[in-house]
Amino acid sequence: MLLLVENHSLPRTAAFFDLDKTVIAKSSTLTFSKSFYQGGLINRRAALRTAYAQFVFLVGGMDHDQMERTREYLSALVRGWNVQQVKEIVAETLHDLIDPLIYDEAASLIEEHHVAGRDVVIVSTSGAEVVEPIGELLGADRVVATRMVVGEDGCFTGEVEYYAYGPTKAEAIKELAVSEGYDLSRCYAYSDSATDLPMLQSVGHPHAVNPDRALRREAVARGWPILDFHRPVRLKQRIPAFSVPPRPALVAMAAIGAAAATAGLVWYASRRPGGDGLRGSPHLRPRRSTVRRRAAMTVFVEFTVA
Secondary structure (H helix, E strand, O other): OOOOOOOOOOOEOEEEEOOEOOOEOOOHHHHOHHHHHHOOOOOHHHHHHHHHHHHHHHHHOOOHHHHHHHHHHHHHHOOOOEHHHHHHHHHHHHHHHOHHHEEHHHHHHHHHHHHOOOEEEEEEEEEHHHHHHHHHHHOOOEEEEEEEEEOOOOEEEEEEEEOOOOHHHHHHHHHHHHHHOEOHHHOEEEEOOHHHHHHHHOOOEEEEEOOOHHHHHHHHHHOOOEEOOOOEOOHHHHOOOOOOOOHHHHHHHHHHHHHHHHHHHHHHHHHOOOOOOOOOOOOOOOOHHHHHHHHHHHHHHHHHHO
């Protein structure tokens, strides 16, 4: 359980979230490939190739070399795309494609950090045209994402202006800490990939979420918490008519809630015969690798049946 209320006499803090396979169950960029195909931006061959890339990403994640090849391929693919058309396609399909992929556990964490008075920052290698509207959907305070060069004609040139990957993510976090007054030793970070080790090492509370093998080894060796997110859910189904109160109201609500919860636990412990603690029951769930492969197969075949 996160500490509920931020002490505002201390420097500000934030929670930094990687996006793909940390907050959402797939690659945010590759998820839109079918929509880009239907919008005439890519042909069927390119759509199938991006679907295969999604398959590889879901089954085992991507190492550094695979990420570099994907970056080069996507950079060449988007050359000549009209930026406004891309934004319109993302806006039109965002709720249908991304909303069902958001992990319930991640959404809960984002809420808890906000209630505690922390900023939430999405730090993603995916393009800003995709990440920014997803960040808005999630209620993030800030977004760090890859930016492509846009020509005078309003189209992508195929060149990368800013690549939010690996050590660059850590540099972005440190720059935000200076500009926003964050105390990184009290900040949180979440990621699934070993390529984000620099980002995780930049904060005082790093967490591995659905980690790949390399990150799992590092997390175990360093004693970092390992979280298992496995329940994608639509936000509206999860929290009907949910709205976020102003930040001061959230802090006050958290303080009242914490006091009430503490009093309730003390009363319950005193009433329970011979009971001096709370016992939790383990959660039974299918192996994550099985769930991941099923989801990956669904993605891989969707273009062959369309």
